[in-house]
Amino acid sequence: MIFIAKLGIGVLGTALVGAAALSSEGFIYVNVQEKHPGGTHVNVLVPAALVPTTLHFIPRHHFGAAPHDLRTVLPIIDAAIPALNDCPDGLLVEVVDPGEHVLVSKRAGAIVVDVNDPDETVHVSVPLSAAQSAIHQIAEATPAD
Amino acid sequence: MTTLKRVFPAVALSSALLLAATLAVAASATRYLHVKVTNPTTHELVRVNVPLTLAEKVIPAINHGELRDGKVHIGNLNADKVNVRAILDALKTAPEGEFVTVQNLGNDVRVAKEHGQVVVHVIDKDSKENVDVTVPWDVVEALVSDTTEDQLNVEAAVKALENVGDTTLVRVSGHEENVRVWVDSRNTDTE
Numbered sequence: 001m002i003f004i005a006k007l008g009i010g011v012l013g014t015a016l017v018g019a020a021a022l023s024s025e026g027f028i029y030v031n032v033q034e035k036h037p038g039g040t041h042v043n044v045l046v047p048a049a050l051v052p053t054t055l056h057f058i059p060r061h062h063f064g065a066a067p068h069d070l071r072t073v074l075p076i077i078d079a080a081i082p083a084l085n086d087c088p089d090g091l092l093v094e095v096v097d098p099g100e101h102v103l104v105s106k107r108a109g110a111i112v113v114d115v116n117d118p119d120e121t122v123h124v125s126v127p128l129s130a131a132q133s134a135i136h137q138i139a140e141a142t143p144a145d
Numbered sequence: 146m147t148t149l150k151r152v153f154p155a156v157a158l159s160s161a162l163l164l165a166a167t168l169a170v171a172a173s174a175t176r177y178l179h180v181k182v183t184n185p186t187t188h189e190l191v192r193v194n195v196p197l198t199l200a201e202k203v204i205p206a207i208n209h210g211e212l213r214d215g216k217v218h219i220g221n222l223n224a225d226k227v228n229v230r231a232i233l234d235a236l237k238t239a240p241e242g243e244f245v246t247v248q249n250l251g252n253d254v255r256v257a258k259e260h261g262q263v264v265v266h267v268i269d270k271d272s273k274e275n276v277d278v279t280v281p282w283d284v285v286e287a288l289v290s291d292t293t294e295d296q297l298n299v300e301a302a303v304k305a306l307e308n309v310g311d312t313t314l315v316r317v318s319g320h321e322e323n324v325r326v327w328v329d330s331r332n333t334d335t336e
Contacts, residue, residue, distance in 0.1 A: 075206045075208075076203060076206045076207055078206070079202045079203050079205070079206035080199065080202070080203045080206070082202075083196075083198060083199045083201075083202035083203065084196075084199055086198065087175060087196040087198065087199055088175055088196075088332055089332075090194060090332030090333070091192070091194055091332065091333065092193070092194055092195070093191075093192065093193050093194075094190065094191070094192040095190070095191050095192075096188070096189065096190040096191075097187065097188075097189045097190075098187065098188060098189075
């Protein structure tokens with residue numbers, strides 16, 4: 001009985017530590033709702049900590065020219081993301097035209113993009129730290145990898 | 146113990162006030178550069194709110210095109226045999242007032258120094274467009290600091306903007322578009 005209790009505590013503890021590790025970098029949240037009748041509704045919530053691991057399994061040729069392109073702007077990204085992280089939350093960009101409304105804001109350590117157009121609404125939230133590590137990983141990928 | 150009880154509310158109140166003051170200072174410390182473009186005809190709107198600290202860190206990291214090491218290369222600033230710094234020095238010590246007024250068929254241009262700021266006012270008679278540019282003197286100096294004669298020091302200007310009060314830098318009003326660029330401590334674009 002004591003053994004089962006210890007085992008249970010061990011499993012629970014491992015699960016808690018695992019969950020804490022997975023959620024330590026926040027979550028990437030994507031919500032897409034098509035507006036036409038019967039339109040698709042996509043709702044994805046992924047722990048950001050999974051992104052670097054997942055990127056390891058993507059064949060490098062799928063990145064195309066992205067590594068090269070990202071390497072050229074890496075110093076800017078490395079300067080911008082920590083600086084943005086230190087900034088207070090708030091609206092960064094808003095674009096309104098008669099058919100479309102786009103908002104880019106910084107909220108709780110994440111960059112949040114909301115798009116509302118006649119066809120669909122899109123909400124994407126990406127933790128800044130996850131974005132930086134993913135960009136680095138893609139930029140450092142070479143075709144030989 | 147009795148003394149402690151008597152003093153405790155005062156200490157708690159002081160701590161709360163100190164905390165509130167610290168939070169207020171921290172909250173108001175961030176300065177923003179705002180850009181707002183509106184088109185009254187099409188009802189289009191673009192708003193950009195950039196924390197100056199962000200611009201300060203990003204600008205030196207950009208080495209692309211005419212912007213390098215925080216400085217932008219301006220071809221037309223290369224005034225032949227004209228010492229821009231000497232002119233700025235002269236302007237700095239010049240009394241407040243109007244420097245240049247040009248009035249012709251196409252547009253009216255007025256350049257003046259008012260309340261420690263360089264003010265440029267242009268009225269384009271053809272497009273019925275008004276352009277007002279107001280640059281605090283410290284920012285003007287920062288723009289030409291540590292530069293060659295065909296450069297503007299954007300990084301230094303952004304740093305200087307952090308220390309100026311809330312001010313509108315550019316305002317363009319026309320039939321098709323209205324543009325406003327200004328600096329304040331709010332992370333929204335409320336005027």
